[in-house]
Amino acid sequence: MTGICASQRIRAMIETGQISAEPAVLPEQVQPASLDLRLGTRAWRVRASFLTGADRTVAERLSEFEMHQVDLTQGAVLEKGCVYVVPLLESLDLPDDMQAVANAKSSTGRLDLLTRTITDGGTEFDRIPAGYTGPLYAEICPRSFSVLVRPGMRLNQIRFRQGQSILTDTELRALHAETPLVDTPPVIGEGLGFSVDLKPAEGTLVGYRAKPHTGIIDLDRIGHYDPSEYWEELHSRDGQIILDPGAFYILVSREAVCIPPDYAAEMAPFLAMVGEFRVHYAGFFDPGFGFDGAGGTGSRGVLEVRCHEAPFVLEHGQTVGRLVYERMGERPETLYGREIASNYQGQGLKLAKHFRSA
Numbered sequence: 001m002t003g004i005c006a007s008q009r010i011r012a013m014i015e016t017g018q019i020s021a022e023p024a025v026l027p028e029q030v031q032p033a034s035l036d037l038r039l040g041t042r043a044w045r046v047r048a049s050f051l052t053g054a055d056r057t058v059a060e061r062l063s064e065f066e067m068h069q070v071d072l073t074q075g076a077v078l079e080k081g082c083v084y085v086v087p088l089l090e091s092l093d094l095p096d097d098m099q100a101v102a103n104a105k106s107s108t109g110r111l112d113l114l115t116r117t118i119t120d121g122g123t124e125f126d127r128i129p130a131g132y133t134g135p136l137y138a139e140i141c142p143r144s145f146s147v148l149v150r151p152g153m154r155l156n157q158i159r160f161r162q163g164q165s166i167l168t169d170t171e172l173r174a175l176h177a178e179t180p181l182v183d184t185p186p187v188i189g190e191g192l193g194f195s196v197d198l199k200p201a202e203g204t205l206v207g208y209r210a211k212p213h214t215g216i217i218d219l220d221r222i223g224h225y226d227p228s229e230y231w232e233e234l235h236s237r238d239g240q241i242i243l244d245p246g247a248f249y250i251l252v253s254r255e256a257v258c259i260p261p262d263y264a265a266e267m268a269p270f271l272a273m274v275g276e277f278r279v280h281y282a283g284f285f286d287p288g289f290g291f292d293g294a295g296g297t298g299s300r301g302v303l304e305v306r307c308h309e310a311p312f313v314l315e316h317g318q319t320v321g322r323l324v325y326e327r328m329g330e331r332p333e334t335l336y337g338r339e340i341a342s343n344y345q346g347q348g349l350k351l352a353k354h355f356r357s358a
Contacts (some may be wrong), residue, residue: 257297
């Protein structure tokens with residue numbers, strides 16, 4: 001089958017040993033078009049982020065860059081501004097015609113928790129080549145908040161792909177005509193463009209900026225933390241804000257986005273041409289996101305934004321990224337939101353699930 005592997009195919013890969021883990025993969029790790037990955041029992045604090053490089057293993061590179069090891073079994077704090085490498089519980093034995101891509105989960109990205117997957121022989125972050133056999137590792141760098149983690153926590157996820165399944169712009173226009181992908185006139189060019197909402201229908205709240213000095217966040221505590229202790233509200237009356245270099249923001253897309261059941265989408269990587277900022281950390285959109293069963297009504301996309309070297313003016317309706325749609329190899333047995341416990345279906349401007357409703 002050509003396309004993204006659906007949940008039932010992922011379960012078959014677990015049964016045949018193409019995906020293995022100790023302890024065994026849990027049923028709740030399997031998502032409509034991806035598999036959640038779990039932290040192991042130990043973290044390595046390293047001097048710097050690194051890629052393994054061809055013909056090298058992560059274990060070999062750790063011996064070069066290790067500062068100290070951290071036992072996670074009783075819970076441990078990963079400090080803001082530090083880089084850690086954690087072996088994941090899952091390993092792969094992929095067929096020669098199957099590759100994989102990993103990404104941070106939505107809640108991970110909304111905490112400004114830079115989490116990337118590295119492999120033995122890897123020359124790119126979050127990209128696992130066809131036929132890869134071996135272990136997986138998470139590189140974790142808390143940027144805004146120190147976090148308390150434990151073994152088994154799921155900070156990133158992996159998606160499996162066979163063949164070429166990305167929709168062309170012509171195919172994307174045809175899909176939009178059949179099932180509206182956004183609730184505004186589509187901007188299509190190497191994917192579906194999306195923009196930022198800085199003129200909300202009600203009020204003036206347009207986003208949040210992470211405070212620089214806060215307490216830790218225990219990633220097991222859901223709906224626990226007071227947003228005001230960690231976030232500064234951003235208000236705009238003229239449809240623009242100025243991004244500060246080094247600051248982290250939670251904003252929301254102007255468009256309500258829909259992912260039909262036979263498709264999945266990924267946020268394209270940062271493009272320098274749109275401005276001096278990064279738009280996302282978590283980029284997977286599962287089949288069924290924003291889909292109401294009869295057609296596409298859409299859910300807003302939350303934008304995790306970090307400004308780079310210079311202050312930058314962001315204005316309402318400004319294009320900040322694009323979604324690349326891909327075909328599923330088959331329709332998943334379960335869809336995002338409607339049939340599983342999905343935290344962000346029908347969302348607007350929303351912080352990570354660890355915070356109480358603002």
